[in-house]
Every structure is written in structure tokens, then in C-alpha cells.
Amino acid sequence: MQGNVGSKIRDARKQHNITLRELSERSGLSVSQLSKLENGKARLTVDVALTIAGVLHVPVASFLFSPKPGMQARRSITRAGSGVLHEGNAMVFEVLCSDFRDKTNIFWRVTLLAKSFEENGGWRSHSGEEFIHVLSGSLELHTIHYDPVVLQPGDSILFDGEMQHAYVSVGDEPAIMLMSNTVPRDSVPLASAG
Structure with missing residues (x-):
């Protein structure tokens, strides 16, 4: 699962034409730490995901969550004043x-x-x-x-x-x-x- 997260970070970084070193400078994270994340050798925490997502201007959910196979498309609406x-x-x-x-x-x-x-x-x-x-x-x-x-x-x-x-x-x-x-x-x- 971490490898999948790492590839998402790498893909987002490359889409923005940002090198690993540039991401390091903008995020305050070390090149080594970022490389380990991208290669699935380090665990991505919520705080680090928020930092990287902020630099790359992508939703943090794209790093933290993966759609499950067969996932339902559900929604729930409560109109103003209609909740129990x-x-x-x-x-x-x-x-x-x-x-x-x-x-x-x-x-x-x-x-x-x-x-x-x-x-x-x-x-x-x-x-x-x-x-x-x-x-x-x-x-x-x-x-x-x-x-x-x-x-x-x-x-x-x-x-x-x-x-x-x-x-x-x-x-x-x-x-x-x-x-x-x-x-x-x-x-x-x-x-x-x-």
C-alpha cells in the first residue's frame, strides 16, 4: 500500500515539473525522506501528506485514500432544519x-x-x-x-x-x-x- 502512495506522490510531483530537491526545499522535508516515501520504504503520516499536498496543490485525500474495488457511489443529504x-x-x-x-x-x-x-x-x-x-x-x-x-x-x-x-x-x-x-x-x- 505504501508503494502505491509513493507512486502517487511521485506522479503528482512530476506533473508539476518539480524535482525531488525542489520538493524538499519547498516542504522542509529531506530529500532522503521524500525518496523513501516515493519508493515505499517509509510510512506516510497525515502531517507529511498535508505538507506535500500543500506544496503540490493537490487534495491530500489523493495520497491518503485509495478507492476500494467495487466501491459504492453513495451520498446523503439533510436539508436545512430537516434532521432528527x-x-x-x-x-x-x-x-x-x-x-x-x-x-x-x-x-x-x-x-x-x-x-x-x-x-x-x-x-x-x-x-x-x-x-x-x-x-x-x-x-x-x-x-x-x-x-x-x-x-x-x-x-x-x-x-x-x-x-x-x-x-x-x-x-x-x-x-x-x-x-x-x-x-x-x-x-x-x-x-x-x-
Whole structure:
């Protein structure tokens, strides 16, 4: 699999008429490291893929993901205000694009009304990763291992869901955010046969 990734990097570099040395200078990665990546002798990390993709002006997904044979062409649309709503602890979750089977992410539009840690129900934790992008209002995110951080519209954060966390809306209006939770593969129930 790494060899396939390496050839994708090499092909993108050559399409842009960039030598290995030029890619090294522009990316800050050594010629040796880039050569090992292109020859499948080193593992490509997400950070390195992002760096190379940025220099070559190509989508990072072209390095990180390969289409699977027989892959389906699926899509899911949730029209504005039509997602299923879940309410609790001064939060309203609108489930977005939920009709894929065997998905690995859950997407939400969340309206946070809680003005205090207690009003939000205290600490919560879950398996997987959590991503938040603030759309409006101000969100104060509390985590057990870090000082609280205030996120403004346009700010994003990704953290491990196992780490205890809590949300507080600061300011006059509710915090509205897009949220995604990964679903660990071992926690997804298998579809019953037949």
C-alpha cells in the first residue's frame, strides 16, 4: 500500500515539473525522506501528506485514500432544519446525513444553550474522536487534561472523545457548531445476515 502512495506522490510531483530537491526545499522535508516515501520504504503520516499536498496543490485525500474495488457511489443529504432532533442538558443535536449504513462518523449541528458546566450536565466521554467547528456564538470547551479554551466562529478543535469534556456557551447568544464523532469499528453492530 505504501508503494502505491509513493507512486502517487511521485506522479503528482512530476506533473508539476518539480524535482525531488525542489520538493524538499519547498516542504522542509529531506530529500532522503521524500525518496523513501516515493519508493515505499517509509510510512506516510497525515502531517507529511498535508505538507506535500500543500506544496503540490493537490487534495491530500489523493495520497491518503485509495478507492476500494467495487466501491459504492453513495451520498446523503439533510436539508436545512430537516434532521432528527435530540434534546438534553441544554443542548439540541440535529442529526445530519445519517442514512448511510456502516458509517464511521456521526455528524451533528449542535445548538448549545448551557451557560455553566453544571447546566450542561458535567463531564461526558465516549469512544473515538470528536471534531467541533463553531458556526456562531462562543463555545468554552472544558477538558480534564487542558485548561478551558474559548472557540469563536470559524474556530475548530479535534480531540479524543475518551478525555472527559464539557461545553459551555459564553456570550449573549447560544453557541452553534458542527460536530463530528468517529464511530470506532469495534463498536458498530454487525448487520444480521438474511
